[in-house]
Amino acid sequence: MTQDIVILAAGKGSRMKSAFSKVLHKVGGSAMVRRVLTTASALPNAKLHLVVGHQGDQVEASCQDFMANVVWQNDPQGTGDALRRVAPYLQDNGATLTLYGDVPLIRASTLEKMTALSTPNTLVLLTISLDNPTGYGRIVRDEQNKVVAIVEQKDATDSQLAIKEVNTGILLAPNSHLQGWLAALTNNNAQGEYYLTDVIAMAARDGVDIVTVHPENEAEVAGVNDRIQLAALERELQHQQSITLMQNGATLFDPARIDIRGELTTGQDVIIDVNCVFEGNVVLGNGVEIGPNCHLRNCLIGDNTIIKSNTMIDESEVGDACDIGPFARLRPGTVLANNAKIGNFVETKKALIGEGSKVNHLSYIGDTEMGANVNVGAGTITCNYDGVNKHLTQVADNVFIGSNTSLVAPVQVAEGATIAAGSTITKRVGEKQLAFARARQTNKDNWPRPIKK
Known part of the structure; x- marks a missing residue:
């Protein structure tokens, strides 16, 4: 009918x-x-x-x-x-x-x-x-x-x-x-x-x-006439969704402290700690572990990936067995291949991170294509914005980037290259080359330290 x-x-x-x-x-x-x-x-x-x-x-x-x-x-x-x-x-x-x-x-x-x-x-x-x-x-x-x-x-x-x-x-x-x-x-x-x-x-x-x-x-x-009733229905919906997740094989450390504002799909043996928020369409593979206070929005997380506390993942795709956080932020367009690592206080945006590559801490990687088995030292940034346009940084396989490096895009780093710590890279680095780009150091004898007034 x-x-x-x-x-x-x-x-x-x-x-x-x-x-x-x-x-x-x-x-x-x-x-x-x-x-x-x-x-x-x-x-x-x-x-x-x-x-x-x-x-x-x-x-x-x-x-x-x-x-x-x-x-x-x-x-x-x-x-x-x-x-x-x-x-x-x-x-x-x-x-x-x-x-x-x-x-x-x-x-x-x-x-x-x-x-x-x-x-x-x-x-x-x-x-x-x-x-x-x-x-x-x-x-x-x-x-x-x-x-x-x-x-x-x-x-x-x-x-x-x-x-x-x-x-x-x-x-x-x-x-x-x-x-x-x-x-x-x-x-x-x-x-x-x-x-x-x-x-x-x-x-x-x-x-x-x-x-x-x-x-x-x-x-x-139940209808809603005021914000008190609205809050009551919100908690009821979250309770219903938590029950469904656990029935489907997920472990919730506290079912009362999870918020699903969209659709969350979980594989087997997923573990979700407290105060996690899921927005839009989020898919978690088998064996995924999510630490407390994480925020995931419109993302796909591969099997056996670990997401540590206080991490935000937005409009991104994460492969299998990755290690992310704590305090990491994956912005829209980030794609991590299998076994990639994004450490604490690392931000990525529109970045392809190759298999086994590591950005361990205190770095910004944006508008970047990175190959496999790259090691990025602490404090490294890609300088992708010239004030008007965004530019691409390309890093090939097996590159080692020393701490506190600035990669000024557009720039390419070829396979097997090494960049010395503290360098500002503005030109292409060839295969297996070592790149130094530091200002000349000057040492002065008997330098009088400032005195506190």
Whole structure:
């Protein structure tokens, strides 16, 4: 059956006290509304509709890659009003699933359970039982335990307020009936709004079967109204992701102290210490070990590589059995071949480091092509920027570069060459040559040291 999926994202979210739309606040590194759209778009035969209002231009621009039909809800008057504005775009057949841009952790598996029950004469409702149902619409059932209505908190009687089963707001209604129900909605209630929940009573009146589905946990249907709730859902998502990592064979020294803001894929026997952050798409091979306080973003790490504490790796590719850190920074465009070593306080950028090569400490290597088995001494830098353009440094295999060397690009160092410590290299160094480039040293006798005043 074809699916219209409506994501409601028009609310102001004043309790967020923010300069931008509530649904653009992030959970797990992704805007809440984008999380919902991603989940929704995975359903088969999905036609997406995005309802925007407050700062709708921001929301539309951030979600344009989903190719959703954007419908504006200026001066919003409730969830029923939102669906009424989408009604002209709904398909004649099929059903409409209503989701919310500030309910980011809804699972595709739950929505699939709902769609599996959908028929032209069935309305599927997602409900949950809560110990404290305050603030939620109550599910009213008859003597045969059939759902007959949803009553909002402000309109409920004392007996209805005692009901524990509540409405999550997520429902799947057949379009053949939904159009008529939406047209019949009124705003005769305490809020003066058009409630989408009123279609439940209409469905019961019209003999439409009303069936309920329940989520796996409360967090799936939890909405965000303020930053406290946003933080709670962030921790819930991180907990869920930590459980998945450990089930897949990773060791987390403290599952509560890891943040995944994107997608993290791990091989077997991966070890991750505390306070590590993973952004974008990160892939860790088998046997990778990551020390505390590391930050990895959009990178691929090969098997058996060790990343020591306080290291940042960004938009880079690391081979097998490499040794990185501590306090190293691999900037975008860095590629390390197998068995390469990047030591403490080393920064690389757009650098190809060959197999077995070592940049052990206190160095900057940028815009560089480096061969295999190169040894780079402490304090070495590539001077790749002339103030306007970047230039390339090329270092062949088996080169030894002494400490405190400056390689002024563009420059080439041929295979087997040696560069003496303290040199500033501005010209090509040939194969197996020894390059000295130092100012002449002058020694003065009986030099009087400065005296502290």
